[in-house]
Amino acid sequence: MTRQERADHVLQRLGQLYPQPAIPLDHEDAFTLLVAVLLSAQCTDVRVNQVTPALFQLGRTPAALAAAPLDKIAAIIRPCGLGPQKAKAIKELSGILLAEHHGQVPASLEALERLPGVGHKTAQVVMAQAFGVPSFPVDTHIHRLAQRWGLTTGKSVLQTERDLKRLFPKESWNRLHLQIIYYGREHCTARGCDGTACEICRTCFPKRHKPTRTWKA
Structure with a gap:
């Protein structure tokens, strides 16, 4: 997969998993x-x-x-x-x-x-x-996932932000930022996925995933 193909897959899959992601912080205004x-x-x-x-x-x-x-x-x-x-x-x-x-x-x-x-x-x-202004807030968690998914090689959150903005359509930024946060918490955690375990990691980098060998007696 090219970087753009990985980005397209991420956008499609996260849209299926979290079509209307809620803001996780309670607020009124x-x-x-x-x-x-x-x-x-x-x-x-x-x-x-x-x-x-x-x-x-x-x-x-x-x-x-x-x-x-x-x-x-x-x-x-x-x-x-x-x-x-x-x-x-x-x-x-x-x-x-x-x-x-x-x-x-x-x-x-x-x-x-x-x-x-x-x-x-x-x-x-x-x-x-x-x-509602198109923005792509990148925290350390989004920075980690973007690197894990091969969407950036940026060493800073600002470089990752620039790379993600180039890869994804502007109208998706506000929603996608939340979708990545939810996916990272539920499926691609820092300790629960090493780049081979979750669905998106396996799809973006299938060669990383090594199926368990079935031994025959």
Whole structure:
């Protein structure tokens, strides 16, 4: 298979498995999504979803979280890890949204990336899932799968992002990003598949898969 043929197969198969993938982080609007994605850094989506109800009860708008005591924010989000840093970022970005964006999350990648605690991947997730702008957020998990499936040789997530954008049609990016995440969690995990076990790995690289030999007495 060529790289493009592998990409075409991935697109078709993931479309069959996950035709309408849901956003795994619970949220109500662009702001609560932004906060949830920020919290998900080095943390599972399950844990974030356990924490955000209490956080959003404290405040679910930039005005409310900008006014909330920093120690209360940090105490609530402590289970997500990096509590002090994330709490400071949430409070500061809430204030910036009030001061510079009329209390709204900007639909601009550049403006999002200037917010405290918001990196390129987080900004792309918000652009894709809150505003429907074609984006291809690549985290370490998507980076790993893209390499495993022979879709990139990039040594960084940014290079992988560029390679994936060249291989897949633009209208598929937002959906495909989620589909790859779900497949990686359910079928092609870091420890559960070594590049030979899951269906997509076996199809993309059949020579890697060595069938178990049947011995005859």
